[in-house]
Amino acid sequence: EVQLVESGGALVQPGGSLRLSCAASGFTVSSSYMSWVRQAPGKGLEWVSVVYSDGTTYYADSVKGRFTISRDNSKNTLNLHMNSLRAEDTAVYFCARETFGDFFYMDVWGKGTPVTVSS
């Protein structure tokens, strides 16, 4: 069964750092396009970052320079390293696998992990 399970969410102070992880089963993360998407309380979905199978990465303007997406191939895991956290980064963070039809789109999602940035 294809499954994604996020972990690492926590309460962190403004300016702090956090690493989120997403453990995959049923497929290989390194062969896939993988994205992080977040949802602030009561707000809509916001795409955060993507890593392609060739290692190319892209980021939303709101996190560029502060967040880094990476993979741990030995653990079949996707990571999101978050630095210089701000109150507006408070959200549930979802990881998602992207599949290819005529283009890439997210077909499998995890249940999300909550991040709260507050003093």
Place this chain on the structure above:
Amino acid sequence: SYELTQPPSVSVSPGQTARITCSGDALPKRYAYWYQQRSGQAPVLVIYEDSNRPSGIPERFSGSSSGTMATLTISGAQVEDEADYYCYSTDSSGNQRVFGGGTKLTVL
């Protein structure tokens, strides 16, 4: 940065047809996708590549796209269709992903 625009809310009675629109400048060249999100749950894909329905999604869900606007249609909406619906696409480069602001569908 690229944006997709959706109406904040749509309301229909059970059995009526609900239409949710999504506008974006790159939609003539990029596919639209639609996700359903029920409260507290992860999003679920209901339409991909403008008009295709994944397996397991009821036939009452359909999609179309023309010019800069994509539309999700729920024919004969049911109470269980109440949820937030998000359109999704990419910018003209294909690398920046973007979600619309979401539309809350009320069926009552």
